Each structure stands twice: as structure tokens, then as C-alpha cells.
Amino acid sequence: MDHKSDALLRKILKNWANWQNPPANGRARLLWEAANTSHNKIDLPVILLRPQFKTHSTSSDWSQTFFSWVNENSIQLRTQARMI
């Protein structure tokens, strides 16, 4: 191995990788999202076992309630899938 060209290659790659810096607002974004991430919410079975919709007795239209529940939970699942 040519040690001289190897050292030069190391310097080139290091300088290139240091050419850009991490985003300045990354820490705040991370902490905000971590604070708003509930482990229970990410757990799929928990979501399915605790549907967030009114019971049929309080709803005049069960089909509307059903589709609202599907929509709400699919949005929730997509959001969590993106975060995972």
C-alpha cells in the first residue's frame, strides 16, 4: 500500500465530509419530537385495542363513525411510520 497516497486520500475524504455541518435547529426539533412521542402510541396493538371513537349507542350513524375511526387511525399510523 502506498502510505503517502493513502494519507492523502484520508485527508481528502475527511475534508469533504466536513464540508457541510449538521443543521442548526436539529437539537430543538429532536427534543420536541421525542417529547411528543409516546411509546404507547407507536405500539400498533395498543392503537388497535384502544380505538378513539364514540360508541355506537352515542352515534346516530355507525358507518360514519367507522370510517372516521379508520381515517383517524390511518393518519396516526402513517405519522408514526414516518417517525420510525
Add this chain to the structure above:
Amino acid sequence: MPICAEEMGVIPDSELALSLQAGSLEALGVLYDRHRGLVFRTALAITGDAEAAADLLHDVFLRLHRFAAHIDPGRPLEPWLYRMTTNLAYTWVKKRQRWFRPLEDVADWLAGSRKDTPAYQAEMDDSWRQVQQAVSSLPLSHRGVVVLYYVNDLSLQEISDILDIPVGTVKSRLHYGRQALKHGLGLLAGEILPELQYEFT
């Protein structure tokens, strides 16, 4: 008694990992400040995309928060971060190759090359673009080894542990990756670009 941010700056990773397991976001913030450069550089070098690297940096630490309970505080944190970063970066590159590259090629063909615009030229000068092209042209598995070895200064054994491949495979990938890079950058015949030489003298 809660620990203030200044005190956390000198606390070892192992104790911060314990605090993180107890739900401390302060500990997550300190770990982020301490290791974000490592994660960002690795992601940037593998993906060649600063926006993707920023997103991966975010994802890696979000996973650190989410999976804190599964992390062994008695072991160094860096290998976990490297492993997660390379895995996510590999996934990003594979997805992009599969879904976006054909679309980008068509868009470039229709609108002319976006990368020839003055704004893009100002953003990345020719010498860095040459390095990025040389790295991006490596097979993904070689790229990961090269980045961990040259950018992050890891040993062959450490790379073997992180990527979960034999040391012999690391050596082989490093050899071919090194040769391809030296060829791509003109280091073999000593024909390195003046701009690149300038950066290191």
C-alpha cells in the same frame, strides 16, 4: 436531584444512557450534541446528500430515544450509532436508486441538468463534486467500509463488528474501494487536481 445541563456535559455516555432510559430528554440532548458530527458526517459521506444526512441524523437519535431501554449502558455508544447510521443510510440509498433516480434522469433530460445551474455550482465547487462522484460511484457495501475507515478512523476490527461482516471482507472491500477512489481522484498517477492539493497544503 435533577442534573443541570452543564454537569451533563462532562458525564460519560454510560450514565447519560441510564438517564435516557429513565426518560431524561436532557440526556438525549447532550448525547445529540456530543455525537451529531459523527452521525451527520457518516450519513453525508454515504448518501452524498446533505438534506438526507440531516434527516438521518434526526432519525438515528429519535431511535436512540425510542430504543433506549434496549441499549446496554455498559458498552460504548458509538458502535450502536455507527451501525444505525450506516443501516439507515444504506436503506436511503437503495430506496433512492429504486424510485427516484429514473425520475431525476428524466427531469434532468427535460429541463437540462439542474446541477449545471450557477446556484449549484456556488454551493459545491468542482473539487468537492469530484470527490462526491468518486465516492458515490463505489458499490454501497464498499462505500460504507471506506467511509468508516477513512472518515471515521475506525479499525478493521471495529468496522467488522459494526457491519457484522468478517475482517477479511472488510479488508477486501477496503482494498477495492481504495483503488477505485484513488483512480477516480487521480491519486494513482499523481495527477491530483490542483484544487484538491490546495485544500491540504
